Amino acid sequence: MIPQISQIALGMVAIPALVLGFIVLGESVIRRMPEARQARLRPWVWMAPMLLIVGVVLVYPLAITVLLSVSDAKGGGFVGLQNYAWAFGKAMQPVLVNNVIWLTVFPTVTTGLAIIAALLLDRVKFERVARTFLILPTAISFVAGSVIWRMMYEYKAPFLPQLGTLNALLKGLGFAPVPWLLEENLNSFALIFVAVWMNLGIATLIISAGVKTIPRDLVEAARLDGAGDASVFRYVTMPMLWPTILVVATTQAIFTLKVFDIVYVMTNGSYGTDVIANKMYHELFVTQHLGHASAIAMLLLLMASPVIILNIRQTRAAA
Amino acid sequence: MKLEGKGRGAGRGWLSALTGTAAALTILAAAPAMAQGVTFPPQMLEAASSAAKAIAGGKTIGGSVSVLGVDGGRELEMLKATWKPFEEATGITVNYTGTTDFAAVLQTRVAAGDPPDIADSTNINNLVRYAKAGKLQDVGAMIGKDRLQGQYDAGLLDATMVDGKIYGVWDRIASFMVWYNVQTYDGPKGASWQEFDGWAKKKAASGKTPWCHADERGPASGAVGGNWIQAYFLKKYGPEKTKAWARGELKWTSPEVKDAFQAFGAMVTDPKIVAGGPLTVLSTPAIKIGTGMFSKPPACDVMLWGIYAGGLTRLIYPEVKPIENLDFMAIPAMTPEFAKHEIFGGTLHLAFKNTPQAAAFLAYLASPEAQALVASTGNWTVANQKVPVAAYTDATTRKAKEQLLGPDRTLIAVPTLVVDPPVVAAYWKGIVQYIKNPNSLDEVLASIEAAKQ
Numbered sequence: 001m002i003p004q005i006s007q008i009a010l011g012m013v014a015i016p017a018l019v020l021g022f023i024v025l026g027e028s029v030i031r032r033m034p035e036a037r038q039a040r041l042r043p044w045v046w047m048a049p050m051l052l053i054v055g056v057v058l059v060y061p062l063a064i065t066v067l068l069s070v071s072d073a074k075g076g077g078f079v080g081l082q083n084y085a086w087a088f089g090k091a092m093q094p095v096l097v098n099n100v101i102w103l104t105v106f107p108t109v110t111t112g113l114a115i116i117a118a119l120l121l122d123r124v125k126f127e128r129v130a131r132t133f134l135i136l137p138t139a140i141s142f143v144a145g146s147v148i149w150r151m152m153y154e155y156k157a158p159f160l161p162q163l164g165t166l167n168a169l170l171k172g173l174g175f176a177p178v179p180w181l182l183e184e185n186l187n188s189f190a191l192i193f194v195a196v197w198m199n200l201g202i203a204t205l206i207i208s209a210g211v212k213t214i215p216r217d218l219v220e221a222a223r224l225d226g227a228g229d230a231s232v233f234r235y236v237t238m239p240m241l242w243p244t245i246l247v248v249a250t251t252q253a254i255f256t257l258k259v260f261d262i263v264y265v266m267t268n269g270s271y272g273t274d275v276i277a278n279k280m281y282h283e284l285f286v287t288q289h290l291g292h293a294s295a296i297a298m299l300l301l302l303m304a305s306p307v308i309i310l311n312i313r314q315t316r317a318a319a
Numbered sequence: 320m321k322l323e324g325k326g327r328g329a330g331r332g333w334l335s336a337l338t339g340t341a342a343a344l345t346i347l348a349a350a351p352a353m354a355q356g357v358t359f360p361p362q363m364l365e366a367a368s369s370a371a372k373a374i375a376g377g378k379t380i381g382g383s384v385s386v387l388g389v390d391g392g393r394e395l396e397m398l399k400a401t402w403k404p405f406e407e408a409t410g411i412t413v414n415y416t417g418t419t420d421f422a423a424v425l426q427t428r429v430a431a432g433d434p435p436d437i438a439d440s441t442n443i444n445n446l447v448r449y450a451k452a453g454k455l456q457d458v459g460a461m462i463g464k465d466r467l468q469g470q471y472d473a474g475l476l477d478a479t480m481v482d483g484k485i486y487g488v489w490d491r492i493a494s495f496m497v498w499y500n501v502q503t504y505d506g507p508k509g510a511s512w513q514e515f516d517g518w519a520k521k522k523a524a525s526g527k528t529p530w531c532h533a534d535e536r537g538p539a540s541g542a543v544g545g546n547w548i549q550a551y552f553l554k555k556y557g558p559e560k561t562k563a564w565a566r567g568e569l570k571w572t573s574p575e576v577k578d579a580f581q582a583f584g585a586m587v588t589d590p591k592i593v594a595g596g597p598l599t600v601l602s603t604p605a606i607k608i609g610t611g612m613f614s615k616p617p618a619c620d621v622m623l624w625g626i627y628a629g630g631l632t633r634l635i636y637p638e639v640k641p642i643e644n645l646d647f648m649a650i651p652a653m654t655p656e657f658a659k660h661e662i663f664g665g666t667l668h669l670a671f672k673n674t675p676q677a678a679a680f681l682a683y684l685a686s687p688e689a690q691a692l693v694a695s696t697g698n699w700t701v702a703n704q705k706v707p708v709a710a711y712t713d714a715t716t717r718k719a720k721e722q723l724l725g726p727d728r729t730l731i732a733v734p735t736l737v738v739d740p741p742v743v744a745a746y747w748k749g750i751v752q753y754i755k756n757p758n759s760l761d762e763v764l765a766s767i768e769a770a771k772q
Binding site for chain 1: 420422423424426427537538540590594595596598599601602603604607611614618740741744745748751752755770
């Protein structure tokens with residue numbers, strides 16, 4: 001542990017010191033140059049350390065991934081677009097369909113519920129207490145939350161004692177137990193519910209912050225003009241909240257594309273619940289096919305890029 | 320303002336419900352698991368402590384050793400209790416990480432240049448592949464061959480050797496057997512599989528499910544079924560075909576393997592044969608495999624799993640007494656000449672780093688004193704032959720040691736102990752798919768065969 005701490009401390013001191021040293025040295029060199037050249041070179045000197053870091057941690061791995069995506073299982077021989085053909089083929093189709101379900105349902109439900117919760121919380125005195133309860137699941141890691149919900153969803157045949165919380169409740173109320181994680185038309189939604197449970201708090205918190213920025217006098221002016229609750233919501237609240245809602249929705253969409261922990265822990269992709277990130281993990285670490293895993297990684301990058309661009313734009317607009 | 324007041328009143332009702340639901344979910348979710356202590360006979364603890372002190376040369380070594388393995392929960396508590404004399408005697412802290420996705424995690428850490436000091440593998444293939452890649456330490460040189468030779472079965476020791484060097488230390492050996500509820504089981508004992516299966520079918524026809532089975536274990540779901548299929552295979556097709564299957568010479572799509580899958584399927588997919596039917600099997604954690612045997616009323620009479628299944632069942636039902644209430648018999652054989660052949664699994668300690676802490680810990684794990692502690696947990700049989708039968712303080716493990724690991728038995732490694740980890744993963748995943756959809760068997764077998772590299 002001590003060597004690890006000293007390594008971290010060294011990194012925290014050495015990296016900033018190196019960057020600072022480079023800039024000071026660069027500046028001392030630039031200052032001896034003619035004015036016109038100084039203006040051209042100075043931005044590059046200041047940007048160079050960051051460009052180097054971006055190159056090492058982002059561009060280099062990306063280039064390697066592109067290379068591996070056109071290589072064989074061991075990352076050796078060139079196989080052209082074979083891995084991409086596989087990624088768009090029969091093996092991946094159910095996985096892509098699941099991701100579309102996640103991408104449609106999860107951001108919509110989470111953002112919708114967060115809007116409702118934020119607006120209701122804004123109108124009650126015990127807002128802080130209620131918000132605390134909503135945000136509690138956010139403090140639990142996705143793996144721990146998934147383990148908890150795996151137990152909550154546990155199923156046994158109707159005539160056996162139900163050990164899963166939900167099915168015990170259903171049985172107590174006289175209903176038949178439900179195989180939440182095994183029923184193919186239901187299980188992806190059961191997993192999505194866990195994600196909603198874990199993300200709703202933070203989404204509500206962000207939208208609540210947006211609600212607080214809506215000027216009271218604007219709402220009161222609308223009411224004086226005869227606007228009811230529905231009209232205030234439609235013509236005042238929603239337009240004012242829209243940039244925040246888009247930021248939340250796109251953030252949830254990015255989370256959806258990366259979703260792994262919940263699926264891995266609760267079903268490991270079995271029973272028709274597999275998603276792209278889990279499939280990538282499986283190809284990389286279980287079957288150890290670097291070509292397939294890298295092709296999936298590229299696919300994921302292509303799918304996430306437009307959403308990330310939209311998210312960045314909205315974050316800037318909201319700011 | 321009036322509207323706002325109304326809104327608040329309305330909002331409170333909804334919010335109370337919302338808050339109540341959130342609170343209920345949080346409280347339900349946070350229910351803690353009860354931890355239970357592990358105790359050993361004082362003289363055994365004393366012996367283990369003396370052995371640890373001797374290994375450390377009477378000095379405090381200090382520092383830590385990192386271990387990656389598959390254990391968790393109650394079983395890990397037991398193991399940690401067996402390591403405590405070592406930690407106290409040497410000042411070395413054992414940092415254990417357990418994962419059901421062992422092969423993938425190990426592969427990732429080795430590839431990243433950050434392997435654990437020691438890995439507890441349940442697969443010999445890991446030993447061979449990492450030894451050949453030069454990633455493993457020569458354990459014989461690290462702790463001295465005399466700590467291993469003459470103390471372990473020659474066959475077991477041979478399995479840990481690559482190019483004349485020893486790369487692993489065995490400790491826990493898992494036998495597989497048919498467990499039964501003594502009070503409800505009215506079937507044959509020591510009979511052939513045909514008679515045993517006939518009893519199961521008769522029981523099912525009378526409206527009672529004979530078999531208990533459970534196979535939910537996260538990424539390792541399907542592993543219990545994997546043991547069932549391999550045990551059936553050995554008892555029907557014998558050691559040579561089992562070894563050929565393990566070596567990859569007999570294909571997963573072969574008629575023999577398919578037959579073993581179908582025999583398993585006939586049990587696990589029929590709600591008249593297995594308690595709760597296939598959905599219950601897939602949804603019930605493997606550690607609860609025996610709960611149906613002692614539920615009130617009992618839902619099933621027999622289960623096929625490893626030696627640890629008895630301890631796990633008794634953990635859930637502490638009133639169940641070994642042998643008196645929960646007993647076992649050798650897995651019945653389809654072919655009489657294979658009746659005395661038994662499959663086994665086991666745990667191998669592999670050293671990725673040669674540190675004083677790792678060497679001391681491996682020497683301790685290999686010692687008869689430490690393995691006597693493991694044996695006395697009542698959860699496992701152990702590999703070190705110097706461990707006396709008296710160390711098995713639990714009647715079940717003592718019986719397993721005497722009967723299933725006795726000199727009249729021939730031990731055959733389960734193929735999952737030998738084949739590539741990606742094939743094992745495909746095998747387990749395939750079993751889950753097969754239980755859910757029995758019509759997919761050919762597709763399942765082809766996918767496992769395709770996982771071979």
